[in-house]
Amino acid sequence: MTLTVEGLSYAYGAKQALDGVTFQAPPGRFTALLGPNGAGKTTLFGLFAGLLRPGAGTISVAGHPMGRAALARMGIVFQQPTLDLDLTVTQNLRYAAALRGIAGRDAGRRIDQALDRLAMRERAAEKVRALNGGHRRRTEIARALLHEPSVLLCDEPTVGLDAASRSAITEHVHALATEGLAVLWATHLTDEVREGDHLLILHRGRLLADGPVAEVTAGAPLSDHFLSVTGAAA
Amino acid sequence: MKAALIALRAVVAREALRFIHQRERFVAALVRPLVWLLVFAAGFRAALGLSITPPYQTYITYETYIVPGLLGMILLFNGMQSSLSLVYDREMGSMKVLLTAPLPRWWLLMSKLLGSTAISILQCYAFLAIAALFGIDFAPWGYLAILPALVLAGLMLGALGLALSSFIKQLENFAGVMNFVIFPMFFLSSALYPLWKMAESSRLLHDICAANPFTHAVELIRFALYLDFNPLALLWTLLATLAFGALALWGYDPARGMKRAR
CATH class of the missing domain: 3.40.50.300 (P-loop containing nucleotide triphosphate hydrolases)
Structure with missing residues (x-):
C-alpha cells in the first residue's frame, strides 16, 4: 500500500x-x-x-x-499558492528539484517530462506572474512530480x-x-x-x-x- | 551529502535572484548607512570627541569610527529583512516548499541563513567602496580581514531574524519587532559611540550596551578592520549565534512552531 x-x-x-x-x-x-x-x-x-x-x-x-x-x-500540492511569482516556470521547478538533490541535465530532463505531462511545456520560459490560475496550479502539480514520487x-x-x-x-x-x-x-x-x-x-x-x-x-x-x-x- | 549541497546552492541562488529582482531593496540598503555616514557623522563630528582606544592607535574622525557600526547596521537590517521575507514566504506558502524537502531542517534553515548573509556582505562591500570614494578608507588588508567577521555577524543577526520570524504569525506584527529589536539593538551598542562615552552618562546603559551581542559583532568587525583581534567579541558573537540558531530551530520545530504559525 x-x-x-x-x-x-x-x-x-x-x-x-x-x-x-x-x-x-x-x-x-x-x-x-x-x-x-x-x-x-x-x-x-x-x-x-x-x-x-x-x-x-x-x-x-x-x-x-x-x-x-x-x-x-511524496509530491505535495498545497492549498495556498507556493510558487515564486518573479521567477519563470523552469526556475521554480529547478529550485524545487535542487531541494530534492536533483540538478543539471537530470533536472532539465525531469522538468521537460513533468511539464509535458501537464501540457505546460510551451509555458516553461514564462514568469509565473504572467500565468493564469489554472496554469499556475499545473506548474505546481508538475513540480510535485519532478522527483517521481x-x-x-x-x-x-x-x-x-x-x-x-x-x-x-x-x-x-x-x-x-x-x-x-x-x-x-x-x-x-x-x-x-x-x-x-x-x-x-x-x-x-x-x-x-x-x-x-x-x-x-x-x-x-x-x-x-x-x-x-x-x-x-x- | 551531494543532495544537501545541491539544495544549499539552490537556496542561496534563489536568495540572490530575489535580490536582483528587488533593486530598490539594494539601493535602500545602501542609502541608509550612507546617510548616516555622510550626514549624521558630519554633523556629529565636532560634538563627539574620541580618545584613542584599541584598536585605534591615533586620533580618528567620527566618520571613521562609525564605519564598523554601519556595516553592522547593514547586517542587522538585512537579517531582519530576510526574516520579514520569511514571514512573507510562510504566508505565501513557499516556506512549506523549503521545509518539505527531504533534508534535515537545520540544514535547510542554515542554507537560507547563508544565502541572506552572502547578500548582506555584498552590500557591505558596496558601502565600503562608496565610503572610500568619499575619502573614508582603510588599509587594504583590513578589507579582507573583516570578511570572516562579517560572515559571523551576518549569521548571528540572520539567526536572530529567523528565530523572530518563527514566533511572528503575521506581517503586521513585524513592524513592532522592528521597533523593539532593531532600534534598541542598534542604539544600545558601540555602533555610534564608544562604550566609555556611554559610561560617562549612565552605568546601567553602559552595562546593557556591553551585554548586547550586536556591540560585540560591531567590535569584532572594528578590530578586524585594523588587523587586530578581539577574542571576547568573537566569543560573544559565537555564543549569540549558537543561541539564536538554537532558538530558530526550536521555533521551526513541527511540534510547536508551525502549529502556532497556522
Missing part, C-alpha cells in the same frame, strides 16, 4: 481537528478525500508534510514511517479556479492515477469525484466513509449522499 494512515489524531489546543483517522491510498488509484470546510483536510496535509506532528497515530509512505524517507516519496497529495488544488481550469486539472490528475501513481485529492466539490474513484468522506475530523464511490453512495447521486451524511452528522 502506498499511503497508509492509522489512528491519526491531532488537536489545536482543546479543539480536536482529527480523531482516529485510518485509511489507505493504493497505487494507480485516485482517492478523493471529500469533506466540507473545517473537516480537517488541511490539518491532515500539514501532518503529511511534516509541518505538524500527530498527537497519536502513524502515517507511512511506501512502507516508510513519516520522516525524510517518506517525504522523499509514489504518492501525489493535493490539498484542494482547484480552489479559486474557473470551471474550465478546474475540470482540466481534475482530468490531468485522474490521468496520472491511471498511469500508476497513488493520488490523494482533497476537495469539498463532489463534481471532481469520478465513478471509478476511491472515496473518503471526512467530517469534523472523523472519517464517515471509505470505499469505492458506487459502494459508498449505494447508487444515489454523490452530492445528495454527501449532503445527507455531513448534514445529518452536523
Whole structure:
C-alpha cells in the first residue's frame, strides 16, 4: 500500500481537528478525500508534510514511517499558492528539484517530462506572474512530480479556479492515477469525484466513509449522499 | 551529502535572484548607512570627541569610527529583512516548499541563513567602496580581514531574524519587532559611540550596551578592520549565534512552531 494512515489524531489546543483517522491510498488509484470546510483536510496535509506532528497515530509512505524517507516519496500540492511569482516556470521547478538533490541535465530532463505531462511545456520560459490560475496550479502539480514520487497529495488544488481550469486539472490528475501513481485529492466539490474513484468522506475530523464511490453512495447521486451524511452528522 | 549541497546552492541562488529582482531593496540598503555616514557623522563630528582606544592607535574622525557600526547596521537590517521575507514566504506558502524537502531542517534553515548573509556582505562591500570614494578608507588588508567577521555577524543577526520570524504569525506584527529589536539593538551598542562615552552618562546603559551581542559583532568587525583581534567579541558573537540558531530551530520545530504559525 502506498499511503497508509492509522489512528491519526491531532488537536489545536482543546479543539480536536482529527480523531482516529485510518485509511489507505493504493497505487494507480485516485482517492478523493471529500469533506466540507473545517473537516480537517488541511490539518491532515500539514501532518503529511511534516509541518505538524500527530498527537497519536502513524502515517507511512511506501512502507516508510513519516520522516525524510517518506517525504522523499511524496509530491505535495498545497492549498495556498507556493510558487515564486518573479521567477519563470523552469526556475521554480529547478529550485524545487535542487531541494530534492536533483540538478543539471537530470533536472532539465525531469522538468521537460513533468511539464509535458501537464501540457505546460510551451509555458516553461514564462514568469509565473504572467500565468493564469489554472496554469499556475499545473506548474505546481508538475513540480510535485519532478522527483517521481509514489504518492501525489493535493490539498484542494482547484480552489479559486474557473470551471474550465478546474475540470482540466481534475482530468490531468485522474490521468496520472491511471498511469500508476497513488493520488490523494482533497476537495469539498463532489463534481471532481469520478465513478471509478476511491472515496473518503471526512467530517469534523472523523472519517464517515471509505470505499469505492458506487459502494459508498449505494447508487444515489454523490452530492445528495454527501449532503445527507455531513448534514445529518452536523 | 551531494543532495544537501545541491539544495544549499539552490537556496542561496534563489536568495540572490530575489535580490536582483528587488533593486530598490539594494539601493535602500545602501542609502541608509550612507546617510548616516555622510550626514549624521558630519554633523556629529565636532560634538563627539574620541580618545584613542584599541584598536585605534591615533586620533580618528567620527566618520571613521562609525564605519564598523554601519556595516553592522547593514547586517542587522538585512537579517531582519530576510526574516520579514520569511514571514512573507510562510504566508505565501513557499516556506512549506523549503521545509518539505527531504533534508534535515537545520540544514535547510542554515542554507537560507547563508544565502541572506552572502547578500548582506555584498552590500557591505558596496558601502565600503562608496565610503572610500568619499575619502573614508582603510588599509587594504583590513578589507579582507573583516570578511570572516562579517560572515559571523551576518549569521548571528540572520539567526536572530529567523528565530523572530518563527514566533511572528503575521506581517503586521513585524513592524513592532522592528521597533523593539532593531532600534534598541542598534542604539544600545558601540555602533555610534564608544562604550566609555556611554559610561560617562549612565552605568546601567553602559552595562546593557556591553551585554548586547550586536556591540560585540560591531567590535569584532572594528578590530578586524585594523588587523587586530578581539577574542571576547568573537566569543560573544559565537555564543549569540549558537543561541539564536538554537532558538530558530526550536521555533521551526513541527511540534510547536508551525502549529502556532497556522
